[in-house]
Amino acid sequence: MRTTAPRRDRKRRLLATGAVSITAALALAACGGGSTPEDIAGGGEAPEGAGEFTGEYDGPDVELSYWNGFTGGDGPFMQELVDQFNEEHPNINVVSNTIQWADFYQRVPAAVNAGEGPDVGVMHLDQLATNAARNVIVPLDDLTESLELTADDFSEEVWNAGIYQDERYGIPLDVHSLAMYYNTEHFEAAGITEPPTDQESFMAALDALQAAGYQQPFWMPTLWPAHLQYLSLTWQNGGDPYEADGSAANFGAPESVEALEWQRSIVEEGYSPSNVAIDSQYVAFKNGETSITWDGIWQINDLEASGMAWDMAPIPQIFDEQLFWANSHQFFMTKQATADENKYAAAQVFLAWMSEQSGTWAQAGMIPARESVRAEAVAGMPQEPIAEMIDNMRFLPAVPGIGTVQAEALEPAVSKVILGEAEAQEALEQAAERATSLMEENLESFGG
Numbered sequence: 001m002r003t004t005a006p007r008r009d010r011k012r013r014l015l016a017t018g019a020v021s022i023t024a025a026l027a028l029a030a031c032g033g034g035s036t037p038e039d040i041a042g043g044g045e046a047p048e049g050a051g052e053f054t055g056e057y058d059g060p061d062v063e064l065s066y067w068n069g070f071t072g073g074d075g076p077f078m079q080e081l082v083d084q085f086n087e088e089h090p091n092i093n094v095v096s097n098t099i100q101w102a103d104f105y106q107r108v109p110a111a112v113n114a115g116e117g118p119d120v121g122v123m124h125l126d127q128l129a130t131n132a133a134r135n136v137i138v139p140l141d142d143l144t145e146s147l148e149l150t151a152d153d154f155s156e157e158v159w160n161a162g163i164y165q166d167e168r169y170g171i172p173l174d175v176h177s178l179a180m181y182y183n184t185e186h187f188e189a190a191g192i193t194e195p196p197t198d199q200e201s202f203m204a205a206l207d208a209l210q211a212a213g214y215q216q217p218f219w220m221p222t223l224w225p226a227h228l229q230y231l232s233l234t235w236q237n238g239g240d241p242y243e244a245d246g247s248a249a250n251f252g253a254p255e256s257v258e259a260l261e262w263q264r265s266i267v268e269e270g271y272s273p274s275n276v277a278i279d280s281q282y283v284a285f286k287n288g289e290t291s292i293t294w295d296g297i298w299q300i301n302d303l304e305a306s307g308m309a310w311d312m313a314p315i316p317q318i319f320d321e322q323l324f325w326a327n328s329h330q331f332f333m334t335k336q337a338t339a340d341e342n343k344y345a346a347a348q349v350f351l352a353w354m355s356e357q358s359g360t361w362a363q364a365g366m367i368p369a370r371e372s373v374r375a376e377a378v379a380g381m382p383q384e385p386i387a388e389m390i391d392n393m394r395f396l397p398a399v400p401g402i403g404t405v406q407a408e409a410l411e412p413a414v415s416k417v418i419l420g421e422a423e424a425q426e427a428l429e430q431a432a433e434r435a436t437s438l439m440e441e442n443l444e445s446f447g448g
Contacts, residue, residue: 055146057349059342063093064350067108067118069101073301074364081357085350092346094120105403109136112334119337120347122173125328126396126403129164133400133446137332139167140351147352153370158328161395170330171355172369174362177326177393178228179297179386180316184309186214186291195313202316206271209291217291219281220263220272220418227406227414228325229294229315233259235394237319241410246399246443249435251410251428255319260417260424262318267418275419300365300382312382314389326393328369331355401442409435 070078075098082094097118099107105127111117113136123131131137144150151159154172162170182195187205190212196202209217220226234241239255242248250256266272285293286306294315303310315324331354337347359373367387368374378387396402413431416422 055349055352057089057092057342057346059091059345061091061093062340062342062346063095064119064337064343064346065097065117066094066350067097067099067104067121069099069104069122070364071098071100072298073305074298074366077361077364081354081360084357085353089346089349089353092350094350108334109134112136112336115336115339117336118334119343120331120333120350122329122331123170125158125161125170125172125330125398128162128170128330128332129398130400130403130446131332132164132167132169136334137169138335138338139169140171140333141168143348143351144168144171147355149355153372155369155371155390155393157326157391157393157395158369161328161398162330164398164400170328170332171351173329173331173354173358174366174369175326175328175390175393176297176366177386178225178232178294178315178324179312179383180314181285181293181295181299181303181310181312183285183288183291184311186212186217186288190214190291195311196316197313198316199318202318205292210271214291216270216272216289218266218271219276219284219290219293220266221276221278221281222415222418223278223411225295226263226418227411228296229263230256230260230410230414231394231396232315232324233262233318235323235325236317236321238321242397242399242402242439244397246397246402246439247436248439249405249409249432251413251432251435252425257424257428259319260414260428263414264417264420264424267420297365297367297383297386304382313385314392322389322392323394324392326395328395329366399439399442400446401438405435405438405442409438 066082068078078098079096082096086092086094101124104123108117108121108123109131128137149171155175158172158175162168162172180195186209187193187195190205190208192205192208194201196205206217221229231241234256237255237259239250239253239259241250241256243250267274281290281293282295282299284290285295286303286308288308297312300312314322331351333347333351337343355370358368358370359377362368362377362381362383365383367383367390368377374387374390378384396406409431413422413427417424417427
């Protein structure tokens, strides 16, 4: 069973480190350039009287609305950070509104346009371009420049993913990816001493687990996160699911077809049940019914609380290169915050402070986006071996509407093939046609 350093002690240490870091960062920011966008998205302007970002807020008491989707085990960690910020900044009161992610992305644009949405928030990087194109969120280039945040402190992939049409709309907080979880008791019973790292060792592990009595050791989901596994395998196989400019989907390419055929083969060869309902593979793993699952690192806290014997490793290299899907939570500011100079100034202080806390945020099971704090923050944590491979993570392109394309075109095709209801080639070609049509419509709608 996993054993880790006491989290509460680590959190105190990291918060103390963060307090020192933010003081230094704000001192640097005071010497930096202005953080007022010269051209706020949607044609607006910075509030009258808003000057350079000094790293402090000395104005009257102000309340900031902060929206996020941390409704799971990560929620309490985020709220503790907000409480810490409020304690250190008595003239800024940040009020959290935590909403399920699916509802979050429906509500934010309408709420902001009605003047009833968040001033600041967190969203996934694959939603930034959509909300930037809708003029819901505003550029943060000047703020990142004032904070001296540069590509040198981030992986290239996650840094670039926050840019849309040459402007930065997100400040990276973390990265979170797929990982391989495995039952250490099952592995011991099967004589497996090391987690598998490639296709040969992975298949050998499945065979050994079956021989030890675990007849279906790796359940292949038919829904979430099946399409994330497909994306990972496609990248591993040298394919690219989407054109970087958002003009087309490449699901029908040979590399993509082979990836999905491998997923289906897990069912056909008897390693998985034939119809795994959403989340059933994870529940089965937690209950000891299956030996291996590929899921997001956001499951770490839930598994630690379960008391089962488990460990984790990067998903194996099934094809030519060790790559896997990832996403990132990124801070944003809305055009609503720019309507008031006090809110605007306070929002910058809040985003600056929160960016400095990415090391503490590792306690929520995430991987800090900032290289300067990552190694220390994840030392001894379950996600440490995943964090070491941050340069192997791949993100969806910064294309408006990509989430809808995934949901309406890719996910149904992946599901049908894994269920055995369609052949991979035909299903993916049809999905690519549908996806490309949606992407062309999005380019026209969003002015891409």
